[in-house]
Amino acid sequence: MQESSELIMTIYVFVLAIFTGFELISKVPPTLHTPLMSGSNAISGITLLGAMIIAGNASSLLSAEGLLGFLAVFFAGLNVFGGYVVTDRMLRMFKKKEDPKDK
Amino acid sequence: MNFRELLHSGGQDLIYLFAVILFIFGIKNLSKPKTARRGNFLSALGMLLAVGVTLFDPHIESFQLIILGLWASALLGTFIARTVPMTAMPQMVALLNGFGGISSFLVAFREFQSNAIDILQKGFIDYLTLMLSTLVGMVTFSGSLVAALKLQEWLPGRPILFPMQKTLNAILGLLTLLLFVLTYQSLVDMNLDLLAKEMAYRYYYLIGIIAFILGITLVIPIGGADMPVVVSLLNSYSGIAVAMTGFVLHNNALIVVGSLVGASGIILTNIMCKAMNRSLLNVLFGGFGATTVIPTQQAKGSVKNISPEEAALILDAAENVIIIPGYGMAVSQAQHMVKKLTDYLLQKGKKVSFAVHPVAGRMPGHMNVLLAEAGVEYDLLHDLEINDQFPQTDVSVVIGANDVVNPAAKENPNSPIYGMPVFDVEKSRTVLVLKRSLNPGFAGIENELFYKENTLMVFGDAKKTLEGFLAALQELES
Numbered sequence: 207m208q209e210s211s212e213l214i215m216t217i218y219v220f221v222l223a224i225f226t227g228f229e230l231i232s233k234v235p236p237t238l239h240t241p242l243m244s245g246s247n248a249i250s251g252i253t254l255l256g257a258m259i260i261a262g263n264a265s266s267l268l269s270a271e272g273l274l275g276f277l278a279v280f281f282a283g284l285n286v287f288g289g290y291v292v293t294d295r296m297l298r299m300f301k302k303k304e305d306p307k308d309k
Numbered sequence: 310m311n312f313r314e315l316l317h318s319g320g321q322d323l324i325y326l327f328a329v330i331l332f333i334f335g336i337k338n339l340s341k342p343k344t345a346r347r348g349n350f351l352s353a354l355g356m357l358l359a360v361g362v363t364l365f366d367p368h369i370e371s372f373q374l375i376i377l378g379l380w381a382s383a384l385l386g387t388f389i390a391r392t393v394p395m396t397a398m399p400q401m402v403a404l405l406n407g408f409g410g411i412s413s414f415l416v417a418f419r420e421f422q423s424n425a426i427d428i429l430q431k432g433f434i435d436y437l438t439l440m441l442s443t444l445v446g447m448v449t450f451s452g453s454l455v456a457a458l459k460l461q462e463w464l465p466g467r468p469i470l471f472p473m474q475k476t477l478n479a480i481l482g483l484l485t486l487l488l489f490v491l492t493y494q495s496l497v498d499m500n501l502d503l504l505a506k507e508m509a510y511r512y513y514y515l516i517g518i519i520a521f522i523l524g525i526t527l528v529i530p531i532g533g534a535d536m537p538v539v540v541s542l543l544n545s546y547s548g549i550a551v552a553m554t555g556f557v558l559h560n561n562a563l564i565v566v567g568s569l570v571g572a573s574g575i576i577l578t579n580i581m582c583k584a585m586n587r588s589l590l591n592v593l594f595g596g597f598g599a600t601t602v603i604p605t606q607q608a609k610g611s612v613k614n615i616s617p618e619e620a621a622l623i624l625d626a627a628e629n630v631i632i633i634p635g636y637g638m639a640v641s642q643a644q645h646m647v648k649k650l651t652d653y654l655l656q657k658g659k660k661v662s663f664a665v666h667p668v669a670g671r672m673p674g675h676m677n678v679l680l681a682e683a684g685v686e687y688d689l690l691h692d693l694e695i696n697d698q699f700p701q702t703d704v705s706v707v708i709g710a711n712d713v714v715n716p717a718a719k720e721n722p723n724s725p726i727y728g729m730p731v732f733d734v735e736k737s738r739t740v741l742v743l744k745r746s747l748n749p750g751f752a753g754i755e756n757e758l759f760y761k762e763n764t765l766m767v768f769g770d771a772k773k774t775l776e777g778f779l780a781a782l783q784e785l786e787s
Binding site: 210213216217219220223224226227228230231232233234235236237238239240241242243244245246247248249250251252253254255256257258259260261262263264265267270271272274275276277278279280281282283284285286287288289290291292293294295296297298299300301302303 | 336373432568
């Protein structure tokens with residue numbers, strides 16, 4: 207019983223999060239389509255949390271678990287670092303007419 | 310209770326919740342130009358918090374590989390993000406989608422390897438989500454890789470078709486389902502039978518391999534003009550893979566974040582499909598532009614071809630100008646010249662606006678990013694809503710755009726793009742079309758606009774042509 211109610215809670219979270227997502231992003235101006243994608247890519251680097259646990263269970267790159275863990279952290283990290291930095295780089299370029307022309 | 314104990318008795322989950330709140334505010338802010346930078350910063354803060362607290366997780370025994378992985382990705386990720394040219398942004402986004410997919414896959418893969426015995430005890434949902442994060446993660450990875458290679462033009466951008474393509478995809482899909490069942494059955498038998506355990510692993514590895522192939526065969530037939538849909542769809546997939554991994558790891562942060570990203574990708578995909586008046590299924594399985602042999606009614610009248618100098622005269626006399634950029638502007642990297650010409654025209658007291666189609670270019674927002682890079686203010690940029698202004702416009706300047714200004718979308722029910730919302734450029738007094746040659750565009754669709762009464766073609770590289778415009782305009786002045 208304990209188990210199944212936990213599962214139901216998880217499904218609740220899942221369904222509500224999807225609705226939240228649709229509500230949040232329902233109207234994005236075209237200007238932000240690309241930054242939204244790269245920014246959400248950065249966020250989906252959250253798999254890093256799972257990857258860190260895997261990598262934290264192995265100590266050598268030479269073992270299969272070690273290599274898997276390292277690669278998981280590496281790719282999730284690429285998403286996080288690459289995603290946030292490139293998004294910020296793009297967003298810095300977007301200017302409105304009345305904005306001061308500083309770079 | 311010390312800090313560590315506090316974290317382990319629910320504190321970690323609370324901090325994850327706080328991180329999730331930051332992500333939600335981050336995404337909300339990211340959808341408005343004014344607050345977008347702050348949104349990105351808030352979500353980065355959430356990530357820092359979530360990663361920071363995970364370092365205290367009791368399951369972590371050694372930090373060497375974590376630190377190594379973080380360092381390597383920080384160095385490479387930041388380097389690429391800082392140096393990638395804006396023209397290569399579609400490839401960059403495709404690659405990021407792929408990295409998200411592969412990291413979800415790797416986490417799921419490791420979970421299967423180490424905990425295969427427990428999976429069924431945890432319940433059917435655990436098994437199902439593990440299979441799905443494996444499948445979706447890998448399909449996202451190989452599919453994104455193909456998309457990135459096409460966008461980089463290391464693979465031909467046109468649709469690559471082979472016989473029995475749809476049949477092959479269907480077979481691969483069915484095979485995956487079969488393997489899901491076989492893996493499940495082997496896991497059930499595992500406690501009784503050692504061989505079953507071996508088989509479970511084999512079936513599982515096969516799922517990974519087939520998912521890899523499926524990603525390739527799904528994306529390879531899709532042509533360059535349809536890339537905006539594919540890129541946003543893969544964006545959504547990468548989110549779904551994260552959410553599934555969240556179920557596997559019983560981690561709410563992953564579930565919420567994955568759902569948010571999945572939803573945002575689906576919204577973008579939907580916008581792109583609407584902008585082409587096509588269903589998602591049609592984009593995925595249509596093989597647009599290659600299978601359909603378009604009955605080209607060639608040479609309906611003649612094309613009027615003028616020099617940049619003559620075009621400059623027309624621009625000089627114009628009051629209202631609308632510029633319609635397309636993929637051709639990205640190819641010739643003409644965005645900076647576009648900015649210079651815009652500044653010149655604005656300074657001359659003319660009204661200049663941009664008409665940017667949602668699917669112009671190779672990813673959602675492609676033109677907007679390039680024009681922003683060149684310094685064009687985003688309030689000059691308009692969507693399809695600008696259409697009612699063409700009748701009052703003196704000159705429309707089409708720079709490397711093709712399908713999005715093709716009147717066949719409105720007039721010719723036989724055209725593959727019939728029904729797609731397009732700009733009514735032909736309603737403006739004069740249309741200047743900057744194009745490399747008269748070759749039909751990427752999709753191979755003849756454009757009747759080029760033969761219209763009020764259309765003048767200026768052939769050549771867009772950047773050079775615009776340079777010619779500007780030089781001639783300045784000459785007129787002196």
